[in-house]
Amino acid sequence: MTVATPRRVDAVRLGLTAWVLLVAAFALGIVAFAWPLFASASSSIDASHSNDAPWIFVVLIPLLIGVILAELADGSLDAKSVALLGVLAASGAVLRLPSGGVAGFEPVFFLLVPAGRVFGRGFGFVLGAITLFVSALITGGVGPWLPFQMFGAAWIGFFAGCLPPARGRIEIAMLAAYGAIAALAYGLVMNLWFWPFVSAGDTTVSYVAGDSLVDNLRRFWGFHVTTSFGFDIPRAVFTALFIVVAGRPVLGALRRVARRAAFEAPVSFIDASASGSTN
Amino acid sequence: MSAPRLLHPGAWWLWAVALSACALRTTNPVLLCLIIAVAGWVVVSRRADVPWSRSFASCLRLGMIVIIVRVVFQILFGVRVSGMTLFTIPEVTLPDWAAGVSLGGPVTLESLMAALYQGLRLAAVLACFGAATSLCSPYRMLRALPTVLYEAGVAVTIAFTFAPQAIVASRQVREARRLRGRSDRGVRAWTASALPVLEGALDRAVALAASMDSRGYGRRGSSSVAVRRRSIGLVLLGLVAIAVGSYGLLDPGAPALFRVPALALGAAALLGALIAGGRSTTRTRYRPDPWAAPEWIVSFAGVVAFGSFVSVSRMGDALNPSTNPLEVPAVPVLAVVGLLVAALPAWCAPRPPALVAPSTMAVAA
Amino acid sequence: MIRFEHVTITYPEASAPTLVDVSFEVPEGELCLVVGVTGSGKSTLLRAVNGLVPRFSGGVLAGSVTIDGLSTSAVPPRDLADVVGVVGQDPAAGFVTDYVEDELAYAMENLGVAPDVMRRRVEDILDLLGLHELRNRPLASLSGGQQQRVAIGSVLTAGPRVLVLDEPTSALDPAAAEEVLAALTRLVHDLGITVLIAEHRLERVVQYADRIVMVPGDGRQVVVGTPAEVFGQSSVAPPVVELGRLAGWAPLPLSVRDARRVAGPLREQLASVDSAPFSRATRSPGEVIATTNGLQASYGPVTALRGVDVEFRAGEVVALMGRNGAGKSTLLNHLVGLREPASGAVQVMGSQPHRLSARDVVRVAGLVPQDSGVLLYHDTVAAECSASDRDAGLTNGTTRTVLDRIVPGVDPSTHPRDLSEGQRLGLALSIVLASEPPLLLLDEPTRGLDYGAKQRLVAVLEQLAADGHAVVIATHDVEVVASVADRCIVLAEGEVVADGPARDVVVHSPVFAPQVAKVLAPLALLTVHEVELALAVASDSPYK
């Protein structure tokens, strides 16, 4: 019974290419999400084809996610990881159902964070992406925002896997804090992408292309506060609460299965003819 | 009119994306309404009788909500453009931590119309997406994935299969709570039921993995070095192109070539990488969806519509009628014709077969 | 075909090896049955055949396992897919896709079989297993038997020479089990496939087996041989074999048919004896505890119950029988108040269960659901026990004492999900029993239990009935019904088609009759034990 000190599982290992891709994806992600802030007045974003840029990203992001998934999958995504991914993604999607996918009550992270924690970064990344994809397909909520949600969730899972080692209460506290922050950041970033659409044109909180970064930030903050705090704060609180309440058993369950599925478990054949084979 | 079969999902998505691209190019309410109508018409006449075909309706509702939100937004935060004042709401200025934005003031017809147009455009885009999702089965979509994404696809399929069982399980667990003399209602019950469901799920995953393993999962030809090099090269090329593209997107000084073209190149390269990587696996597909005449027609219809919109936008402002001063939107005949072409799939696409839907989507409802 | 040579398997973090020095060989085209008590390592043995143990589970395998000349130490399971097909206990748990056809093709897709070949094989398998009318159905909409057949088909399409099944029929009703076994025998006889089956329900499979591998567990040597040889000495044996032993028949009959052939003399000998005194239904049912009248229930379009009138009395054990979907579970759910009757009334101890609060219901009626696992959601047995005490507001330790009465010696620190089937059922049962509900309902309690566990369960039920509980078991297991039930209610299409003393109902039903009754029909003897008694009487009857 190694519940006390489980070895750090890394269900999906990251090769060099994977790392390159992830870094690139992260950079592109920043551009894709934050372009409204950096776009200058007369750059082509708001020139002739005014709203093309975000839609370009709507195409690019999924492609990038695809490439990353392919890279992560290449070899290191064995039956166990895939089965776990599928089942966890389904559970996440189901958890999301009672909230009807409404932003306010979003228990997705409550599963995603511990899973990323237990099964490692790569797994967290894939799980985040797949969970939101599945729940979108199940609730029929496929839309231009989907790639961005997948992307955001993927990173939440990823960084959950990057958290420093800790045990017991500290671990739970850390996860809860991370969950809350992640939830807030998620909402903020989603808004940042969505902002120019909802409030393009002439409102006091609307995105004005080419305005100074500070002013746009100010207006964005205004937009965020006035529109989304109502959802984001409760979501963050819920996530943290969930992790505090159910975090320990969930972690326990995940570690149990990590043990039972025997990732990296010692396998050996003692045999006259052949011996010492590995998985 | 071929025999009943499911059209290749790729065709539907091409069509839908082209249509939504049309919607993105215009704020002309007439055209936008026509786009929505076309999408609806095609969906109604070619959707299979399956749960996920409902998503179009929900997308329409969502669209309505978006319009309303956009208008309300305008009323609350709208900067007061001159024009015919409809009514006035008291001004409020939020505290500084909320960026000191000011709400309220006189609301003019012009501003409302502008908001309405924008909302309508978003609604139209949503309708297009809804059309795509309700027209093609997610399962087919997964089967159409490039083979390098096979693992991810399998994970999603498993999730589909498992989701309804998880729901059933959670109900059983809630009942079980009652059997143990605990309340089976309220958030607490819900949370408490989540854990056993999760545990069951995990046990299930282990069993599933064993079954997959013993059924040859992950038995793929080791991707040859050449192929691997090629796909990695493509990926890197794509990344560079994208980097350049997004730089050009943000810097006014950059030449036009550094913008959309670069990004398009990047996208193409990534797509190429995905497909090239696919060659390396020894996996085969059972009864892959054909790409035949109907597929060509459907995707072509979408492209035609888009083309018509592009040429119209070349000719003038008909696609973006002015709201200040408010003017009666012109109706560019060419665009209308293009959209009518986009409605052709309602007749050209094969009828879907009567298939029994798996319980996934149903239970999710 | 399958050769085990001095195989010893030790799991990681396990103190003792699970299998010790197992050696046997199964020639091509045989149907080999693996028997043994729960936890004896049957599953481990089966999973070692294609190398899932130790490759998947981790652990150490000493010795060698060779399949068709391939050693599992050299070839990983996925590369054995076209040599060995493995079907797990719960077929549904192994499904990857959502539609029958895709599921059948799945293995071949992994193997990279050419599309046209794939298509042909799928068609073949569809016909071979009689699945063709189900080809477009979603897997979730299939019955248990159909699912099991699809699971078998889904490994067969890879074209394996060996098929390994872990308890393929234990969760099925008799009819569905027949479907599956018929399909299996066809595979053995027509395709010459080697089949390795582990099964608790010996009475269902023994007659098809060419060879038996008996895993005694706790490190003793496995016994391999023909059924007759093995059952000559084995502790676990189907009733018909035990009857054969009792009557000293040789060779031991394995099927009802064989037994009937040689049972003539025994029947004559017993004909004189009036079976009444041995019918164990001497308990006098007490006052009425629960009644339903005109109970209707429906899920949307489908009607689950139509006008059911039954009553349950204190101190009787009632068996609820019928096909899957006949409405057994629905009736139980109504009795415990999980569902509100669409029309008609349910009365338990004079109150309507669905009106009661959760706390009060458990004092009136308790239900052990089909998957007893759902009752358990703490991480140790101890936690479960104390929690159940708290829930029912009992003095601490009550549940634990009940548990010790039912399954003694369960380590309180183990995780409920790591318990054996029998232990888990025991735990669930004791949680329900802790608050001593006068009405006790069990849904499929014997699923997955070996003979020993069943006998213990029967004993417990007897005890409960004696204590004045009204016990209702919904089950397919005719042997258990025969040995414990006083009254038997048969449901079909949501209607009560038979309600009377178990003996009368069971004996005259071709489906529900236990093996002994089938052998000795028209005599109304149900169990080997009764035959023993009857013989005792007959031997000193005036006729001799």
Add this chain to the structure above:
Amino acid sequence: MTLPLSQTAMKQTAMKRSSLRRARRALGAALLGIAALAGVVVGGASPAGASSCSGPIAGGEIRVVLVVDASDLGGGASATCLVVAAGTTGSQLLARRGSELGTGAPRYGSSGLLCAIDGRPASGCGDRSAGGFEYWAYFNGSSGSWVYGNFNPFTRRLSDGDIEGWRYVSGAGNGQDPPPRIGPARSLFPALAPSLPSLPDLSSLAPPSGAGDSPSSGARSAVVPSTSPSTGEARVDPSGDTSVDGVSSSTTVDDSVAVGAVALASSSTTHSTTGRWIGIAAVFVLIAVMAGGAWVQTRRSR
């Protein structure tokens, strides 16, 4: 297990029905929305009234001069003094000017970028050019010299005595872009004086101090009246506008602007509105047919 199955089955059928119904309702709703929209579009814009820049201004009002330089578009440069409510934003000021001169409201891109003033340029918005971008650069001259305004006309609130300038430039989109060619002189504000009816004597006018580099004739004449306190203010504007510079600019707008104004006016009023309505009607008939067809189909598939 049968009960989950039967339930899902039941749910499926139920959902199918409801989904069709929803789809139909949604289509209907869409049509309604369209009708409402069509109804609304009929309403036109009515220009707001204006008060005098040379006359006394009421409390809560401010005087602002707005310089618009469209020389690069073949238009002239003009300065207009306007009296507006305190807290008016730059965009509102532009709109107000448009309505006072009858040259129509400015055109904005959907991202909020100012595309055209007085209908110039007729199409395009911040397009690229050899020199970088062609766009309307925003300046503030309250300090007495033009400062490239890195601010947002929608949120920039004006105060009394502000001088705002727009020039259509071709530049990099930064402070290097050239300012309007009319200098932001205080003299652009007309002196407050009683209005005596007389005709302006344009010939006797001297170039203004601090007028921008190489002012065009149109530009010079435009600022003249305000520089000579003796004359200029005193005249009733034909358009009933008593604002002196309103007059001056309106009188001195060179032909191109006049033409532009006419064109713009016609474009907003006289061009075949009826034709458009017919087109719209046709499309909506089409939509109605589709919706009807869809409704029938869903009905049949029930």
